[in-house]
Structure formats: structure tokens, C-alpha cells
Amino acid sequence: MSSTGAADQINQEKLEAFLGKVVTDFGAALSSSLVYIGQKLGLYKALAEAGATTPAELAGRTGTQERYVREWLINQAASGYVEYDAAEGKFSLSPEQRAALADEESPAFVGGGFYLVKAMTNAVPRIEESFRKGGGILWGEHDPDLFVGVERFFRPGYRTHLVNDWIPALTGIAEKLKAGGLVADVGCGHGASTVIMAQAYPASRFRGFDNHGPSIEHARRAAEEAGVAGRVTFEVSAAGEIPGGPYDLVCFFDCLHDMGDPAGAARRAAEVLAEGGSALIVEPMAGDTVEENINIIGRTFSAASTLCCTSNSLALGGPALGAVATEEALREVVIGAGFKEFRRATQTPFNRVFEARR
Ligand SMILES: C[S@@+](CC[C@H](N)C(=O)[O-])C[C@H]1O[C@@H](n2cnc3c(N)ncnc32)[C@H](O)[C@@H]1O
Incomplete structure (x- = not known):
């Protein structure tokens, strides 16, 4: 099959939309490893308890390394799994994120899915x-x-x-x-x-x-x-x-x-x-x-x-x-x-x- 023939049929707009979906999926797949880590290390629970928190505070509460936690929080905010207040430089969980990620008694809890x-x-x-x-x-x-x-x-x-x-x-x-x-x-x-x-x-x-x-x-x-x-x-x-x-x-x-x-x-x-x-x-x-x-x-x-x-x-x-x-x-x-x-x-x-x- 000639590659030119196939290329001729490509609709640029559809290709970009499809590649956008693929990048979303790359991000989701990689981020799900970080959600697993957050579940294992109690990062969501600590965020739920602490309210708005800096990376250093969250690391202190969970006995983890601030440098990793900072990177994790950026990923989580970009994923829509935590909220970020740019003026305060603090991260937090919305009530919905808390139910889904931090509250094992909630019907909406989905933390197990990442295991x-x-x-x-x-x-x-x-x-x-x-x-x-x-x-x-x-x-x-x-x-x-x-x-x-x-x-x-x-x-x-x-x-x-x-x-x-x-x-x-x-x-x-x-x-x-x-x-x-x-x-x-x-x-x-x-x-x-x-x-x-x-x-x-x-x-x-x-x-x-x-x-x-x-x-x-x-x-x-x-x-x-x-x-x-x-x-x-x-x-x-x-x-x-x-x-x-x-x-x-x-x-x-x-x-x-x-x-x-x-x-x-x-x-x-x-x-x-x-x-x-x-x-x-x-x-x-x-x-x-x-x-x-x-x-x-x-x-x-x-x-x-x-x-x-x-x-x-x-x-x-x-x-x-x-x-x-x-x-x-x-x-x-x-x-x-x-x-x-x-x-x-x-x-x-x-x-x-x-x-x-x-
Ligand atoms: C997806 S898990 C579901 C476990 C549990 N029913 C639940 O809902 O939490 C499937 C379970 O079926 C069990 N299983 C698979 N084949 C089985 C068999 N032939 N006899 C008994 N248990 C079996 C597995 O060991 C596993 O624990």
C-alpha cells in the first residue's frame, strides 16, 4: 500500500483531535501510577484532613519527601484530582475529590481501582x-x-x-x-x-x-x-x-x-x-x-x-x-x-x- 494514498485521506482536524485523545490517555495511564502511590502513602487522606496545604506541609504530615510530593501535586492538579490555589500556592481536595479518593466509606470511593x-x-x-x-x-x-x-x-x-x-x-x-x-x-x-x-x-x-x-x-x-x-x-x-x-x-x-x-x-x-x-x-x-x-x-x-x-x-x-x-x-x-x-x-x-x- 502506498503511504501517499493513505496520507491523502487524512483530515487534519480529525487527526489533531485523535492525537489530543491519545495524549490525554498517555497522561491518564502515567498518572494512574501516581494515584496508586497517593493511595498507598495516604497522601489523599492527609490532604483531606489538612485542607489547603503546601507540598512541604503534605510531605511533613505523611513522612514523605517534599521533592516527590511537589511533583506529584503538580500532576494531580493537572489531572483534576486535586485543586490548586495559585495565589496561596496551596493544594486541596474538593468535596467530590475527597469522596472519590480519600473516604473509603463513601459509595463514590474509587481508590481501589488504581491497585x-x-x-x-x-x-x-x-x-x-x-x-x-x-x-x-x-x-x-x-x-x-x-x-x-x-x-x-x-x-x-x-x-x-x-x-x-x-x-x-x-x-x-x-x-x-x-x-x-x-x-x-x-x-x-x-x-x-x-x-x-x-x-x-x-x-x-x-x-x-x-x-x-x-x-x-x-x-x-x-x-x-x-x-x-x-x-x-x-x-x-x-x-x-x-x-x-x-x-x-x-x-x-x-x-x-x-x-x-x-x-x-x-x-x-x-x-x-x-x-x-x-x-x-x-x-x-x-x-x-x-x-x-x-x-x-x-x-x-x-x-x-x-x-x-x-x-x-x-x-x-x-x-x-x-x-x-x-x-x-x-x-x-x-x-x-x-x-x-x-x-x-x-x-x-x-x-x-x-x-x-x-
Ligand atoms: C474478580 S475476583 C471477585 C472476588 C469477590 N467475589 C469480590 O467480588 O470481591 C474473582 C474471584 O474468583 C475466584 N475464582 C476464580 N475461579 C474460581 C474457581 N474455579 N473456584 C473458586 N473460586 C474461583 C478467584 O480466586 C477470585 O477470588
């Missing part, structure tokens, strides 16, 4: 190799910040929606759990969802399962700290082999699409469900066609899927449903596993919430 970006970026050399040779990376082989990031990123959404919206959207399950039921949380990771449910339903008992041992150890500590360990157990188990039951509710939070054998996991869920029980399957928001994923959510989830979710399933020779699995693909797995009903019970901008019944 995910950092951990997934570390996976790049192996993912590049997997593009060439196939296979992938097992969940447990990732940078441990992935496990911390998932918990910190998903917990605000679970705290906001799980008990208030998602469980009430299921058929009769909220009533069962209020009265005292038994719940399995499959692929529970650090157990954020399990602990939140246990706190909300004091008459019920909860069993969290995950095949990643270090996550289960973390979850046990979290249950102790939350004071619910008497009614909550965490065990290492593959999803297709979870013990016990019958369960009134079997949950899969953001994990079915990752699995090497999602059909086996769904089959086991159908086997251990009590009469009248439900499976709650929470999956990332995604469209049913490629074009429905061409937006900022689809951009984010398809990237995470390439670097982590699809890769875990492929490492196990699985079907690689991926984070942007269509509703139809999920339905096929669930109905094929022996469930009779599969419906979207509710949703948020980031999650699809499905109920399956036998």
Missing part, C-alpha cells in the same frame, strides 16, 4: 506472551495488589447495593435471610460481600468459598474484625466442588465469567440450592453486541478482561466468557447447568444482576 490498574499492568509481559502462544495467567499468579484492589474497588458498590437493592430483587430471598437462612458465596475473594451480607442478616449463616488460599486467609481475618466470625466461615474450595447445603442463596460476585469451568460451577450451585432458593450472579455491565460495548465502561471492562478475566479462564483451558460476556452466553451456561429460570433482576451502571432458579 487494579497497577497489578494488571504488571501482568503485561505474560499477557503479551499469551497473545502469541495461548494460555494465560491464573488468578493466584498475579501481583497481590490485584486481590487488594478487587476488594477495595468492589466493596463500595456492595455496601450501597447488595442488601438494599440486589437481594430484595430476588424471589423471596430477603425474607428467608431475615428469618435465618444459609448462604454460599462462591469465588468470595477477600470476603467483602460475605461480611456485608452477614452484618445485614444476623439470623443467617454464611459460607465463603474460593480456590485462592491467601484470599481465604484474608477473608477469615476480615470476618473476625467485623465481629461476624461466629456465623461466617471461609474455606478453600473450587466452585465446582463446594460442600454443604442446602443453601437458600448461592452467590457469584464478579467471578463466574473468570472461571475455567463456569458450567461446572453453575451445575454445583444448582445441586446445592435449597427448594425455592436462588443463585445470584453479579456480572460486569456489558452489552449484547460489540457496538453496545463501545463506551467508557466497555473500554474499561474489556481491558480488565484481556489482562485478567479471560486470561484466567484460558490458563485453565476454559471457555473464557470474559468480563463483557453477553447475557445470552451467561444464560446458556446457567440453563445448561440445570436451572430453569434465568433473568436480569436488576442492574447498576457497572453491574448486571441475574437471578437463576431451578
